[in-house]
Amino acid sequence: MIKLCGFPLSNYYNKVKFVLIEHGIPFEEMSVLPSQEETMLEHSPLGKVPYLQTEHGDLCESQCIVEYLAARFPDKAIFSADPWEAAKEREMIMFVDVHLELTARNLYKEAFFGGTVSDATKGRVEKLLAHHIAGFKRLAKFGPYLRGERFSVADTAGYVSLPLVGMATQSIYGRDFLLDAGVDWKSYVKAINVRPAAQRVTEDRKACMAASRPA
Structure with missing residues (x-):
């Protein structure tokens, strides 16, 4: 197995x-x-x-x-059977994973783990995210899913990573860059969370968080 x-x-x-x-x-x-x-x-x-x-x-x-x-x-059928749609799903995953999440990841040390991120890093990430989020908005349909009316593999990336981008920017800059740009990730996550697989992932994550907290 x-x-x-x-x-x-x-x-x-x-x-x-x-x-x-x-x-x-x-x-x-x-x-x-x-x-x-x-x-x-x-x-x-x-x-x-x-x-x-x-x-x-x-x-x-x-x-x-x-x-x-x-x-x-x-x-x-993890990816669409249509070659073009499958390529667009991969494109969307690349935007979420690389252009958004990995860029925002430079902030996590301070946003989530009690460390410190330099002002230079914060300035660089702010500029990059502004550019990358604008590009993401040109691709994402939110209808209610990233590719439109149909849930796709791209949504497995969006579901687990978009909240981190929003929360990290809120923590570091005092504003959620995604929400400010009109990307309502909270409603998106709510729509995905009706799926049993999403519920299982979230429940297990919350249980892990609870178990890791000091007694």
Whole structure:
């Protein structure tokens, strides 16, 4: 059986988990934290999560994992059967994962973990996010899903990452860059959260958060 390694506070772990549950692919969860220990690096070369354990070996990077699942289980139709629509789904995932979330990730140390981010970093991220969010708005349909009326694999990325972008910018700059730009991620997340797979991902994340709090 496929083993998903990571932990439920990782949005990229939750992206893969959402796909697995949504499409009924059997898997086992293995609790693994990021680490630079050699034993971890043997599975994930940068010590990151998630990674997947299969009968062929280990596979890291969330989007590579999703692509593998789509190829291994073609009957699950993880991506659209239409080549153009499938490409647009991948394009949307790239915007969410790379242009929005990974840019905002530079703020997380201060926004979520009690650290400090330099003013230079804050200024650079502010400019980048303004540019990237404007581009994202040109693509996203929110009808109510990212690609329109139909839920797609792109929404597994949007569901787990857009809230982090909004909350991080609210924490650092005193305003939610997404909401300010007219991207109502809160209503979007609410629409996605009617899906049982989304509910499972969220419930497990909340349980993990509760368990990690000091007694």
